[in-house]
Amino acid sequence: MNIKFYAPAWGNTLPFDTFCKNVKEAGYNGVEMTLPFEEKEKQNILDTFKTYELEFIGQYYQSFERDLDEHAENYEKYLRNLIAAKPVFINxxxxxxxxxxxxxxxxxxLAARISRETGVRIIHETHRGKSLFAAHIAREYFTEIPDLRICLDISHWCNVHESLLADQHEAVELAISRADHIHTRIGHPEGPQVNDPRAPEWKETLETHLKWWDKVxxxxxNNNTPLTMTTEFGPATYMPVLPYTQQPVGNQWEINLFMMNLLKKRFRGH
Incomplete structure (x- = not known):
């Protein structure tokens, strides 16, 4: 089994060509991001991926409409825009x-129907504010929708439940069994992102996440199925910041590289 690693475009402030060059040189397989609707802008992004031989995971996060009909209409519009670019899959x-x-x-x-129609795999992220925001809620969806596959971003659940989920074992195990993709961010009981996973005070928290990912x-x-990971530590203010200056307390790019290299070493030969 070959695990592939992807960089988040989230937080990038460099010219896109420079960003992709850095991503390739760092040893990533591709980038996870959304795409604009404007055709020329979208094509420039896809051409840059081609130049650097980078794969593309489509990302949808624009769940803002309160009215369900409007929400579903926009959901489909965004999904089809991503599908047109032929991503590895959509998260x-x-x-x-x-x-x-x-x-x-x-x-x-709706996502399942679009996926069947187009042949593009669509998975769903465990994310605060969205349908799979909490372990006990997600467990109901997993039970009622047997073919539901997910991006496991368990950092959100640590934050939502204000714990490292010791009392949510069954829901966590079920989530692990449904995971096809992982966002390798380290969450903690008081937030979705530790300030720096390299710091010794986060050792237990880091190890807890690593053990969950070991199981995935x-x-x-065992099933000889592909697995992908995106190192998704985010920028300020997801990254904690200093008061007044709003300066981030860590370097997003360096932390994500640390996570990728840690995981490559841990899962070498997998």
């Missing part, structure tokens, strides 16, 4: 935490 922050089960299920069903890797290895 969606699907639905809203305040939608009912049936309302969110309508969106999952083992499952995919």
């Amino acid at each position: 969606c922050q699907t639905g809203k935490d305040y939608f009912s089960f049936e309302q969110n299920k309508r969106l999952f069903d 890797v083992e499952l995919h290895q």
